[in-house]
Amino acid sequence: MTSKNHWETVYGNRSDPETSWFQEHATQSLQLIHTVQPPLSASIIDIGGGTSPLVHDLIEAGYTNLSLLDLSGKALTRAQSKLKDRDPGITWWEGDITEAALPPDGYDLWHDRAVFHFLTHPSDRRQYTDAASKAIKPGGHLIVATFADDGPTECSGLPTCRYSPAALEAEFADTFECLQCQKENHRTPNGVEQPFVYCLFRRKG
Template identity: 50%
Template structure:
């Protein structure tokens, strides 16, 4: 799977990728509304070469981890950030299988990873890692394709969610705080419907 994404990042300009946004406006809004201190620990799952890390650094957040399957995507982000890349922890790996430290993060952000997990087993592995790595009282901000979104992305099948269904799948340990809908306009001019959900983790 990593090879699939490495190929996308290696053969296309970032601004040509369907998920590209100059700034992740909805994500930034929900992160800021969480009201976390600037020294809180934030992980961006599937961050790739997204500009979220740039914008978080610009806002003064000090402890950011970016995790992605694609080392090529992370390398692009590091080159873009230049010297600032040293302020960030970078992890190339699969969030469903790697071992993250226990109760390490105050906020877990995921824009468009979870909807690629089409098997119940991979969703279970993702959620097990999430529950282990997020501190009790921590925040989960997750964005997926909405019920009206596409059924495939980048040649791969996806699962579409409504807010109630997403809340059911992530589990009762997570209390829904807020949800947003977004019509994402791709660089090719297509529209993709997303939902964003902000949860607080009540602990196991």
């Protein structure tokens, strides 16, 4: 089964509250976004956003230039249905972030909660960091959240990589300056705690 087929199956068989990553609101992500105070016209992309509440929360905050990329078409269809008449003109991308042809210097802010930790091969991580380096404007910001070094070794049946703040910073050090890292204990709908690390970066140059 390909990764795309895997995630199509996950979203086809589970409602949002049945997924381990479910959140009512993307509180930690929003706090980091507000830290850099992007203007409401800022171009923001959510990588692997699926049915995450982040886009909804950003619309509520007044942001209008939003993009969402996910490998699963079923996740994107569900997200579009949930937004209904509240979609301010979101750009929807269906594809693999290691292969997607995103616009060069197209984004002021790139957000990823729980995609990067599924990239267990160094070549995939390099493709990801290269994609971010090309797509984020100089001086733009990158937020990446992964399982912490004491977090789970797999999620939804797939292996994951775990990161300390220093290890996550090192993955992006060639092109990005780390501004801060935070820990979060995410509680799944089943009551299991999953330690996450969030890092906020700024693109050099």
